[in-house]
Amino acid sequence: MTSRFAGRTAIVTGGAAGIGAGIAARLAAEGAQLSLWDRDAVAMAEAAKRLGGAHTVALDVADADAVGQAAAEAAAALGKIDILVASAGITGPNGPVSDYPIDAWNRVIDVNLNGVFYCNRAVVPYMQQNGCGRIVNIASIAGKEGNPNAAAYSASKAGVIGLTKSLGKELAHTAIRVNCVTPAAVRTAIFDQMTQQHIDYMLSKIPIGRFGQIEEVAALVCWLASEEASFSTGAVFDVSGGRATY
Secondary structure, three states: OOOOOOOOEEEEEOOOOHHHHHHHHHHHHOOOEEEEEEOOHHHHHHHHHHOOOOEEEEOOOOOHHHHHHHHHHHHHHHOOOOEEEEOOOOOOOOEOHHHOOHHHHHHHHHHHHHHHHHHHHHHHHHHHHHOOEEEEEEOOOHHHHOOOOEHHHHHHHHHHHHHHHHHHHHOOOOOEEEEEEEEOOEOOHHHHHOOHHHHHHHHHOOOOOOOEOHHHHHHHHHHHOOOOOOOOOOEEEEEOOOOOOO
16 A cells, blocks of 8 residues: 555544445545544443554534534644544434424534534644645435435435535635535445335435445545645535446
8 A cells, every 4th residue: 555645644533433434444545634523422431442552532513613623623633734634424214304303403504514624624624724635525316316214315325415515616726625426325324214115215326236335435435635636626526436427
């Protein structure tokens, strides 16, 4: 594995498990110093141990004040913030809009959209101090197509796409690049939050005929987090097994 992130620092939210953990492992293998953010302190400690050590912050990304404090702690511990991968997210329950629980709707929006906004907002000043940076937000193909019986999740991820496009344009005159990735379904523990019917629906929409792999998402994210991705910003990158139609 090359060391393209030697001397670089990276925050990965949702870094204790799933896609976030896979991205963190790839970044670390390529030389990055890491700050893992997750609300599961035990799982995060285990993830940091597997990586041979990493700065960690236990928090809920839906808490704006906690996110701001975490950014300050990460910058102090690592010396700077070069990269943010905003991966923390939840699916919420599956069900029709007509009787979707309002508290569940609010929670999904708080974590998946507001949380990404809080994290992006918190790190930009540090990246401006550096004169460069990379932000990669994890959205979803559901944000482009809208999955039935998953309105909160789909709407939250569509919001992440809009946020990414907006922030990317705001910072285009700088050396900070802001992009997002829209995976089709990747089998992780997040499937435990879904009905089998919904899982089957998602698989049926993928022309390749299988779910994505964490390593495939991590490879794309790490390119976007690298110096190679210098001419892409405010953009949406699919890793969808052929599902994406635009």
